[in-house]
Amino acid sequence: MKKTDDQILVIFGASGDLTERKLIPAVFDLYCGGFLPEHFAVTGVSRSEYSDEAYRQKVVFENEFILKKEAGEDKLKAFADAIFYQPLDTKNTDSYNTLKQRLQTIDEAKGICGNYIFYLATPPSLYETIAEGLSHVGLNKAENAWRRLIIEKPFGYDLESAKQLNSKLLACFDEEQLYRIDHYLGKETVQNMFVTRFANSIFEPLWNRNYIHRVEITAAESVGLEKRGGYYDSAGALRDMVQNHLFQLVALVAMEPPVKADAESIRNEKMKVFQSLRPYTKEDIKTNVIRGQYLGSKVRGEDLPGYREEEGVKEGSKTETYVAMKFFIDNWRWGGVPFYIRTGKRLPTRVTEVVIHFKPNHHHLFAHDKSLSNAHNTLVIRIQPNEGILLKFDMKIPGAGFRTETVNMDFHYDELTDVYVPGAYERLILDCMQGDATLYSRGDSTESAWQFVDTILKAWEEDDIPVYGYPAGTWGPEHADNLIEGENMTWRYPCKNLTDDGNYCEL
Ligand code: NDP
Ligand code: BG6
Numbered sequence: 001m002k003k004t005d006d007q008i009l010v011i012f013g014a015s016g017d018l019t020e021r022k023l024i025p026a027v028f029d030l031y032c033g034g035f036l037p038e039h040f041a042v043t044g045v046s047r048s049e050y051s052d053e054a055y056r057q058k059v060v061f062e063n064e065f066i067l068k069k070e071a072g073e074d075k076l077k078a079f080a081d082a083i084f085y086q087p088l089d090t091k092n093t094d095s096y097n098t099l100k101q102r103l104q105t106i107d108e109a110k111g112i113c114g115n116y117i118f119y120l121a122t123p124p125s126l127y128e129t130i131a132e133g134l135s136h137v138g139l140n141k142a143e144n145a146w147r148r149l150i151i152e153k154p155f156g157y158d159l160e161s162a163k164q165l166n167s168k169l170l171a172c173f174d175e176e177q178l179y180r181i182d183h184y185l186g187k188e189t190v191q192n193m194f195v196t197r198f199a200n201s202i203f204e205p206l207w208n209r210n211y212i213h214r215v216e217i218t219a220a221e222s223v224g225l226e227k228r229g230g231y232y233d234s235a236g237a238l239r240d241m242v243q244n245h246l247f248q249l250v251a252l253v254a255m256e257p258p259v260k261a262d263a264e265s266i267r268n269e270k271m272k273v274f275q276s277l278r279p280y281t282k283e284d285i286k287t288n289v290i291r292g293q294y295l296g297s298k299v300r301g302e303d304l305p306g307y308r309e310e311e312g313v314k315e316g317s318k319t320e321t322y323v324a325m326k327f328f329i330d331n332w333r334w335g336g337v338p339f340y341i342r343t344g345k346r347l348p349t350r351v352t353e354v355v356i357h358f359k360p361n362h363h364h365l366f367a368h369d370k371s372l373s374n375a376h377n378t379l380v381i382r383i384q385p386n387e388g389i390l391l392k393f394d395m396k397i398p399g400a401g402f403r404t405e406t407v408n409m410d411f412h413y414d415e416l417t418d419v420y421v422p423g424a425y426e427r428l429i430l431d432c433m434q435g436d437a438t439l440y441s442r443g444d445s446t447e448s449a450w451q452f453v454d455t456i457l458k459a460w461e462e463d464d465i466p467v468y469g470y471p472a473g474t475w476g477p478e479h480a481d482n483l484i485e486g487e488n489m490t491w492r493y494p495c496k497n498l499t500d501d502g503n504y505c506e507l
Contacts, residue, residue, distance in 0.1 A: 002434045005146075006039035006112045008103060009429075012090060012130055013121030014044025014055070018152065022183075023121060024083075026425035031079045032071060033420070035430055039112045039399065043103060044085045046122075055085035082110075090126055096133040103139070114145030117432055118315045121152050128168040135172035145211040150179045150432055153233065153244055155446050159454040166443045179432045180446060184245040185439040186424030189383045189413070193252045193354065194266075196381065196389065203379075204257070206358065208333045213376055214484070216340045216355040216491060217249050219383075220347040224294070224304065224472070229312020233334075236319040241343040243453045247274070247382075248441070250339060253354055254329050263438040267445065276331040285459040292322035292468045292477040294346040299473035306472070319469045321345045324454075324480035340484060342491070346472035351494045352383035366402045388412035390498050408499050457500035 009027065011019055030036050044055055059064055060080040086102045088095045118134060120127050124475060131149065134140050140147055149169070156162025169178055184190050197203055206212070219241055225232050232240065251270040258265035280288065296306035307313060307321050322344030329339065358377040380390040390410045397403040413421065422430075431439055459465060468477035475493060484490055494500075 001143055002436070004035065004037045004430070005115050006037045006110075006266075007115035007117060007433060008041045008043055008106060008110075009117045009119060009433075010043045010045060010103065011119045011121055012045045013119075013152075014059075014085060014123055015046040015048040015050070018121045019044065020059055020063055021065055021136065022425045023119065023429070024059045024063060025069070026423060026429050028060075028066050028069070028071070029423060029426045030430055031082075032069075032075065033422075033443055034084075037043050039110050040082055041106050041110050041112065042083045043106060044083070044089045045088050045090070045099065047087060047089050048351040049087050050085045050250075052084050056080040056083050059083065071132075076260075080170075090130050090133060093133055093136060096137040096139065100137045100139055114142045115147075116142075116145075117150060119150040119152075119429075124152075124157075127151055127165060131169050131172040140172050140177075146435070147173070148177050148179055148432055148435070149173050150429075152181055154239060155180050155244070155441070156450060157235075157239070158457055159447065161388045162447055162450045166447065166498055169219050170443070175443060176437070177262075178440075178443065179437055180441040180443070181334050181428055182244050182441050183424040183428065184248050184383075185441075186426075186428040187383060188421050188427075189381070189387045190249065190252065191439070193381055198257050207356075209335050209337045211358055212337055213357045213359045214284070216339045216357065217246060217253070217339075217342075217353070218491070218494065219249075219343040219352040220349060220475075221343075221345050222225055222347060222350050222473075224307070224346050225310045225312070227311065229310045230314075233313045233317055233319050234403040237321055237323045237343055237345070238453055238456060239246075242273060242323055242325075242341065243449050244441075246343060246448045247452075249352075249354060250329075250341065251445075252499070253356075254334060254339075256333065259373055261438075263436065266315065266438055271442065271445040271448065272331070272453070274331060274445050276329045276334075277448075278328040278330045279452070280327070280455050280459075282459050282462075285456055286465055287324065288327065288483065289456055289465075290405075290468065290477055290480045290483065291320035291465070292344065292470045292480075293317075293319065294321050294344075294472045295469045297473050304472040307346075314372040318463075318469060320460075320482075322347075322470060324476065324483055325482055326483045327452075338372045338484075340491070342480060344470075344476050347475055348473055349494070349496055350385065351496070352491075353494055353498075354381040354383070355379070355492050356381075366404055378492070378499065378502035379491070380494075386412065386496060387414070387500045388498050410499050412498065 011023055013019055027042060060076055084106055086099055095412055120130055156165050243369045253270040254273045258269045293307045296309060297304055308317055324342035326338050326340050356379040360376055378392045382388050388411050390408055392406050392408055394404040395407045397405050428439055468479055470477045481490060
């Protein structure tokens with residue numbers, strides 16, 4: 001097991017939603033799992049006034065995401081003792097000296113020796129300000145100790161702002177100190193894609209344009225805005241899900257085998273994928289990128305509002321809640337293989353999966369049944385829920401002749417019942433504590449992903465590309481079906497359970 005140095009985790013945005021729902025519970029899980037170092041503290045920072053005790057009450061003793069773990073009073077108390085709070089307005093430059101002194105006091109009391117992580121969970125408009133404030137009082141560097149900065153998404157609003165953010169952060173911290181978080185990379189199943197491809201000898205020889213017909217990635221959500229209308233309406237699905245989470249999945253599917261399984265080698269290969277994305281022209285965007293917005297509808301007896309009726313959404317908003325697109329990766333491995341990705345809110349179910357469609361047989365020996373002779377083998381890598389892997393291939397139906405039928409071979413993660421699966425934030429925070437940036441995004445690849453997305457955003461701004469409405473609870477605008485060309489070819493319509501698909505399933 002890697003060593004975790006003694007350290008303080010400083011969370012900016014300590015009174016906010018992310019801290020309460022994800023960050024403190026993740027640190028608590030690390031504590032319960034025995035992963036925290038002997039000398040450790042969390043220091044929460046935001047403008048709201050709390051004493052240490054009042055803050056512990058809020059984020060530990062009254063936090064439903066901690067309480068539901070039913071860990072017992074002693075554990076809660078011992079964990080809470082490591083939590084401190086410093087009220088502070090990060091826009092006020094002088095306040096960073098107050099923070100520095102407070103951290104020194106906590107550091108000395110706990111015997112920590114100067115290692116600090118600064119986690120930015122504030123509105124993104126403050127990221128540069130905080131980095132500059134920390135640098136101003138010398139909290140960005142230390143002799144004989146390390147300093148790291150975790151930056152929450154969104155990392156920029158477009159290519160220009162992402163570049164600007166990168167350059168401002170790099171003026172205060174070195175790239176090695178920066179940890180740009182993408183929680184999809186913390187998911188066990190996402191990491192397992194890397195292992196599935198590179199630990200086995202059966203998949204990689206087929207993993208190229210000679211054998212793969214197309215790649216399909218779906219990240220569907222059944223929820224709507226969940227009170228995040230203010231943020232979402234100025235972001236939209238392309239910025240919220242595609243530029244980061246979906247492109248990270250694309251990179252893992254498409255990358256070349258890295259020289260080593262370390263951060264630099266893996267990030268170098270992912271970067272090459274982003275560099276190989278074939279740029280869209282405006283005409284391409286019209287036909288290859290479909291955007292949609294959900295409309296009010298009755299779903300399982302419940303009346304769901306349309307996007308424009310949601311709180312925080314501007315009247316007549318054209319923000320997309322659904323995106324589907326087709327694109328190509330112009331390199332030796334993937335030349336000519338279309339990639340189809342889609343994501344949306346208020347779709348029929350919550351499911352994220354990667355589907356590899358293999359090319360049909362070169363010679364149709366059992367071609368008497370036309371529909372089957374064209375059958376494609378598929379490999380489904382299910383990220384969530386019902387995590388697992390499904391392989392679909394043809395078998396003989398018992399009896400006379402050679403009639404075939406597609407059957408399933410499947411593996412489910414929950415069969416590994418004795419293995420503890422850490423949550424995404426838990427895994428990523430521990431990696432940062434241990435100085436491992438493998439599962440964090442590097443600045444240059446973030447910019448490359450933005451470069452691709454930026455062209456789409458600019459084309460959409462011109463306003464002659466339609467936003468299609470789709471009723472909440474459906475699979476998005478039907479125009480997205482036309483992206484996939486070819487007879488009998490369509491998206492996989494997944495169900496809650498990995499092995500089910502088609503029209504009749506549990507959602
Ligand atoms: P919230 O609005 O709930 O929290 C924002 C936090 O920032 C509050 O603690 C607020 O505290 C603090 N803050 C605002 N202004 C200042 C200031 N001038 N000085 C000091 N503190 C300040 O946002 P979320 O927790 O939802 O999101 C935080 C970040 O995480 C955002 O960038 C978001 O995009 C990202 N994120 C959030 C996710 C989520 O599920 N919530 C998911 C993925 C990313 P106070 O008002 O007390 O100062
Ligand atoms: C977040 C987006 O990054 O990811 C949300 O801001 C989205 O809009 C969420 O709901 C999806 O994450 P998960 O882990 O539930 O698939």
